[in-house]
Amino acid sequence: MQLTQSLHKARREHPDRTATICGARRQTYAELFARVQRLAGALRRLGVQPGDRLGVLCGNTDRCLEAFYAAWWAGAILHPINLRLSPEELGFVLEDSDTRVLLADDAALPLMAAARARIPQPLTAVYLGEERAPAGFLDGHALPQAASALPDARAGGEQPAVLFYTGGTTGRAKGVVLTHAGLYASTLASVCVAGRAPGVVCLHALPMFHVGGMAVVLQAMACADTQLMLPVFHPDAFLDLIAHERVVEAALVPTMLRRVLDAPAFGASDLSSLQRLFYGASPIDGTLLAQTVERMPGVELTQFYGMTETSGIAVALPHRCHTAQGRAQGFHLAAGLATPCCEVRIVDADGDELPTGRIGEIELRGPGVMQGYWRQPELTAQALHDGWMRTGDAGRLDAHGLLYIVDRLKDMIVTGGENVYSVEVEAAVLSLPGVAQCAVFGVPDAQWGERVHAVLVLQAGAQVDEAAVIAHCRPRIAGYKCPRSVEFRSEMPVSGAGKLLKYRLRAPYWEGQARRVG
C-alpha cells in the first residue's frame, strides 16, 4: 500500500488526461509523473533519504502537489506546514521534527522572512514559487532539470508517510505520524462513502497542508481526477473556477460555505457542473445546511468528520441524510456513519462502552488511526489504547448507527449543575436572521460556576442586540441553556484550516483560573 500507487496508475491508464490546472498552467498525468520522478531525484541529491522529513510550506498549487508525491516517491516523510503559523511556531515544528529540507513557495516568503532567526540550522530551503529564487533559497525549478529521474522508493504499509503538526487549539503543537497504509485505507473508504465518480474535475479549495485538504488530494489521485488548484480561498474565485472549469466535485469547511452563499456573485454564478460537495472539519449549523440544500439543488452533499489523528475522514454523512426525507427524521443533525475502515464507539469516563443512545466520549479505531505523536510516547499512550483513539468529543450513536457529535468535551458548559452543549446553543442563535457566525462557551460566574456566553459576528447591515439574541433563544432552548451575555465582534479567530478557534475567545475569561484555559 504505497501512496505513489495512484500516480503510477494514472500515468499508465490515463497518461493524456489533464492532471492539474493551476492558473493558466495545465499538465497531463504523464507530465506530472515525469516531474515527480525528477523532483524526487533532486531531493535525493540534496540528501533526502528514506525516512527523512521533507517540509512543504506552500499554498494550493500544482508545485505543492508535486512536492507531496516527490516526498513519498523518495521514501521521505512528508511534513506539510501550515502557512498561518507564527514565526516562533514555524521554528518549533522544524526543530521538533528535525526537518532539514523545506520546499516553499511565494505564499511562504513573508513567514520565512519573519522566521529566519528562529529557523534551526542546517536547513536547505528550496523555492517552488513563480519568480526568481530569492536569496537563501535554491531554485526548485532548475534542480529537477539537473537531476535524473529517481526510481520509486516504494515506501508503504506501516511506514510513516506524513507528519502533521496539530493541537493549535489546545496546548503546544504535536506531530501526528500517519502511515501509508492508514492514509491508503482511509482514501479508499472515503471514495466508497462519497460516491465519487472517477476522472472528473475536482477543485482543491481546502488548504492541502491540512489533513482534510490532503484527504481530497489522495481521493482525487485515486480517481485520476483533473485537479484544479485554488491557491488561496476566496468565495468569488471559488465560484468563478466552478463556472469556468466545469468543476464536478469540491470540498469546503462550513465557514467557507457560509462565505460562498453570502457572496454577491452567488446568485448569478453557473454551478450547473457541480455534482458533489464535501464539507466538514467543524460543525455545521442547521441554518447554513438548510440554506445550502435549498440554494444548491442538484448538488449531493456529504459531510465528513474526523481528525488529524485519524488520517482525516472517519465518519461520513451521506447525501440521503440531507434530503427532505432525511431531514424530516433529523438525520442531517448527525456527523454520519463510520466509514468502512473505521469503528466508532461511545465510552463513559471509566472507558466502559455505553449502549446505543447514551452520551459519552467518542472513540475511533481502524487502520487510519495515527501511529502516534512524533517522539511523544507519553502523549501517544494517553491518546491511544488497544487501537482506540480518544477523540475528546462527546457524542452518541443512534439505532441507525449514526454518530451525533454533542460537543467537544471541553466545550461543554456546566452551569448550575446542568450540562449545556455549546453546539445546541449555537444552533439556536444562528437561526436568528442577521447572525453570520456564533461561538458559545462558558465563562466564570460567581453564582452558577459557569455562565453561557455567546460571541457573534453579524451579517453586513444586520441590526441585532443582546436582548434580541436572548429573546430569540428563549422559546427554542431551555432557560438554563440561553446565553446570559452576548458579545459582538467583526470577525472570528480561525485556524489555517478555517476552524473557529474558540479557545482564543474563551482564554481571556479564564486567565489565572484552573479550568478551561486549553
Place this chain on the structure above:
Amino acid sequence: MQLTQSLHKARREHPDRTATICGARRQTYAELFARVQRLAGALRRLGVQPGDRLGVLCGNTDRCLEAFYAAWWAGAILHPINLRLSPEELGFVLEDSDTRVLLADDAALPLMAAARARIPQPLTAVYLGEERAPAGFLDGHALPQAASALPDARAGGEQPAVLFYTGGTTGRAKGVVLTHAGLYASTLASVCVAGRAPGVVCLHALPMFHVGGMAVVLQAMACADTQLMLPVFHPDAFLDLIAHERVVEAALVPTMLRRVLDAPAFGASDLSSLQRLFYGASPIDGTLLAQTVERMPGVELTQFYGMTETSGIAVALPHRCHTAQGRAQGFHLAAGLATPCCEVRIVDADGDELPTGRIGEIELRGPGVMQGYWRQPELTAQALHDGWMRTGDAGRLDAHGLLYIVDRLKDMIVTGGENVYSVEVEAAVLSLPGVAQCAVFGVPDAQWGERVHAVLVLQAGAQVDEAAVIAHCRPRIAGYKCPRSVEFRSEMPVSGAGKLLKYRLRAPYWEGQARRVG
C-alpha cells in the same frame, strides 16, 4: 487492517439488523457476533492457535460464514476447501497445508466418507450440518455452547488470512496465501467500484469456498448487509429467493447467468428488487451480455476480473460500459478498469512494458496480490517479480484505461503461423441461435500445426450441425479463425466455481505430445 473489523462494526452499529438468512433460520448481527466469539473459543479449546490452518468444507450456509469469521477471530489461517475436489485431492490439500482441524457440513459428508482413507492424521473433524453429528465428527453445535467467548486475536496487516488451493485447471493444486491487508484493501476497492449500497439484502450464489464468493462475503460484511444463503446453486432457487427475500444485490458466473435466463421460471419471476448484479470469474460472451441487459432492465451490471492470486477482484467493468451508449463504443467487450487498489500493465515476452493498444501478457500489482504460494518459493518467484503478478492472460489497454482480455495465453491457438484467440471464435459461434455453450481450442494438425476445434452444447431442441456452425462463422471472422472441426456434447466440464474446464476437453487430443496438456 483486520478482517474481523467489519463484524465488530456491524455488531456495534447495526446489532438488530438481520445478518444472515439461511433457509428458515435468521440471526441478527448481535447474534452472529456472539456465535463467532464462542465458536472461536471452541476452536481454541481444540488446539487451533494463531497461524494454524482451519479447514472449512461447507456449502453456502450461515454456519460456513460463522466458521470463516471464527477462524480469523482465533487468528487462524482460513483454508476453504472446494466441495467438488476428488477424495485424492482432498487428502492432498489437507496434507500439503498441514490442516489439523476441519469444519464440515452435510454437503461435505459424501466426500469425507470417500476420502477417509486418504485423509492424513491427526485430523479433528467438526460437524456443522443440520443433523446429529455422524461417527468420527465432533458436534460443532455443542462445542461452542460449552466454550467461553474468545477475545478477538486481532490478526491483521500482512499476516496470512486465507489459504486457497487453486490451479485445478493447470497441473497440481497450489496453495495461495492471501493476507488480511490484501483482502481488506481489495474489499474496499471493490465496494468503491461496484457502487454498492450499505445495508441491503445480498444473495450469496457463488460458492463461498472460492475467492469470488468470499469477496462477496467480505463486501457484504463491510456493508453490514443482510446476507442470504443459497447453499447450492439452482436457477429456480435463485429466482425464488430474489422474489421472496427482495434481494438487491447478487453475484454470478456467466454459466449461472445463462441458466438463469434460460430457466422456464424466468419470465414470471419478480426481479423488481434487484438493483445490482455482479458477474465474472470467466469471460462472458456478447450474446449472453446483450440478452442480460435486455431481459433485466433496471439492473446495474458490474463485471469483475481477477484471480485467486489477486485476492479476487482486480479489474471491474462499471455499469456505464454496459448501457446502450457504452456498448455502442464497444466498452462492454472490456474486462474493465483496474480497481483503485490495483495497477495493471501489459508486457512483452521479455517483460518490457508495452504501450497502449499493444497485446501482451497482463500483469497486476497492488496490496491484493498474494504473499506467495504456500511453501513453494520457486513457484512464487516465477509468478511474482517486483510486486507484479504474472496472470498468464493476454490482453491490451485502450486509451480509456480499459483492459481487454484477449485470451488465456495458453488458450491462444497458433495455426498456420497465425495467432487465433479462442475467445473471438467462441463469440462468433455463440451468436448462432441454438448454441448454449461453446469452447474453442487448438488440437494437433499435421498440416497447420494446430487446428481450430469447437466443442458445443446446444439448447434443448436446437438443430445445429457442423456445417451450419462453420457457415455461420465464415462471414463473421477470418477464414483461418473458423473452426475446422466441431464436436457436440450434452454438457461441459466445469470447476466447483462454475468455470469451464477447457483443459479437460483439450487434454485427450494432446496426450503424449509436448504442448497443451496443461
